[in-house]
Amino acid sequence: MIRRIFITAVLLAIVAAVAAWFLSAPTTLSQTAFADLPDADLARGEEMFWAGGCNSCHAAPGAKGDEKLVMAGGLALKSDFGDFYAPNISPDKDAGLGNWSFSDFANSMKMGVGRDGEHLYPAFPYTSYTRMDMQDLNDLWAYMKTLPASSNVAPAHELGFPFNIRRAVGLWKRLYLKSGSVVRFASSDEAIQRGQYLVEGPGHCGECHTPRSLIGGLKLDVWLSGAKNPDGEGVIPNITPGGGLKSWSAGDIAYYLESGFTPDFDSVGGSMVSVQANMAKLPAADREAIAAYLKAIPAHGNGY
Amino acid sequence: MKYTVALTLAAALVASPVLAAGTPQEERQLTMKSVGQAMGTLAKTAKGEINYDAAAVAKAFQTMNDATKNFVEKFPEGTETGHDTEASPKIWSDRTGFESAVDKFGNDTSNAVAAAPQDLDAFKVQFGKVAKNCSTCHEAYRVKKN
Incomplete structure (x- = not known):
């Protein structure tokens, strides 16, 4: 009897683990999302850069003036879940996003998935960016590639258990990554x-x-x-x-x-x-x- | 006689926050209020909401400059909390940075007073330099608590 209960418990645990594994899998944009995009417009991309405020987190801490255009990373966000460090998102090939494609960038912004297919932590606010138009992202990406490269290597996040289990972000996304509008308006002003x-x-x-x-x-x-x-x-x-x-x-x-x-x-x-x-x-x-x-x-x- | 007493009392009550500010927290809040009021004159001038008045502008810059005098002394140890203070703990942990930010505001306002701008364009140059101090200092040294 005890043996049977034990075996059932182990089987249930395995089923739960397998389910969690599948439910937490990173998902990326389908190819159709990239169809029919017009050529990138740098001026519109710059507007998206200011609207998005990328530099508020990704410029070096204390950056002033033109340094605010160098996305060197390194700013610490000390949260209840641990310390997140804003990465280098400048066009540097080693330290930044120099080797990323637009598809990589769009997947990070809309799906919270990094270039290696890993979940990104939501300290990076993709829960909002997921509502952005693909055309705006394309323009923004083109603009970001024109910014100065920085070879600064930003520190890795310092997170305690269980927040250091990156895969678990997949379950979190099922609850909180929503692309629809937050407020519904009766009028269409x-x-x-x-x-x-x-x-x-x-x-x-x-x-x-x-x-x-x-x-x-x-x-x-x-x-x-x-x-x-x-x-x-x-x-x-x-x-x-x-x-x-x-x-x-x-x-x-x-x-x-x-x-x-x-x-x-x-x-x-x-x-x-x-x-x-x-x-x-x-x-x-x-x-x-x-x-x-x-x-x-x-x-x-x-x-x- | 009765009226005189009543009026004097009323006047004293109205003026009391200025005369008897009391705690350092309240004193510095009053100082910042005076800066906000002066900023109102300057910002409305810059926006073109009020006509250019060189004397009013000079007075406002002077009010701001006066505010910087002895300002850092209104943040003694032990006044980190209380009286709805929005002072950031950084004022005490980064005293040098805080004092140099106040010095910079003192210098910029003193330069603006000396420049004595006589027209809107000359004013805007000084206003731009002075106004930047507000957000630079509040970025690091003020914390909103409610």
Whole structure:
């Protein structure tokens, strides 16, 4: 009898392990995703670079001015799950992405899969980038290839058990990697739609402004309601109409993104400084679109 | 007589935050409020929302410069928390960096006062240099807590 129970338990464990192995397998984009892409447009690619804010994490820590265009990596993100280090994504062939194809890049951005077919950790916000258009990614990739190469070798992530089991990210993705829109709008206002794309996709605003579950997944039902700072002290503000932005007009929000000043002429601070500097480089219509979207989303109380 | 007393009391109450700021946390918050107000004048000028007024601009730059005087002394040990302070622990762990950031703000505002810009274009040059200090310092040394 005991023997039979034991054998059943072992068999069940094997079945569970095999299932977990298959469920956690990395998946990549199908070839059809790459069909009919127009030629890359560098100017549009540069806009995506500012919208995406790649340099906020991938420029060398403390980079100023033109150094902000060198994606040398090395910035530490000290999270509850361990220390992540932003990799070198400059066009360097050894230390960076110099040997990557557009297909490799698109799979990292939309599927969270690296060049060797491995899962990438979601400290890299592919949960937002997955909503980006292939054409925008193609333009961005072309622009990134024009940036200076850096031979800096960024440190490897330092993660404790169980977060160091990379394969397990596959299970996490089944719960949290979703390519659909977060907010559903009744109207189809063009500015709101553009703002939605910028905020939910390349701008990846939700990655800091939305609270996370215990295993680090975004709680989409309280989207943009503010969160504990994922990388240190303090909080990231609630930017729904239920938070501090309630009294801001759309014009106030657009002006903040352009200048870094609140309606009270307090200034941008913390990790938002780099984000705002990038947003300031977008066309004014894009900042206005982000503002229109933020005024239109559901209000929530503070998520922290 | 009654009115005088009442008025004096009322005036004292209104003015009390300035006169008796009390704790260093409150003092530095008031100082930063004065900077924010001055920034309001300057930013609205830069945006063209108010007409160019050389005297108002000079006064605003001077207010900011005054704010930098003895500012670092308003962050003594033991005032890392309390009174809703948004001061980052880095102010104490990286004192040199913090002090040099305040010095830079002092220099840039003092230069702006000396430049005494008389028209909008000349103003914008000074304004750009001064305004950058806000986010540079707040990037490292302020933490939003609610």
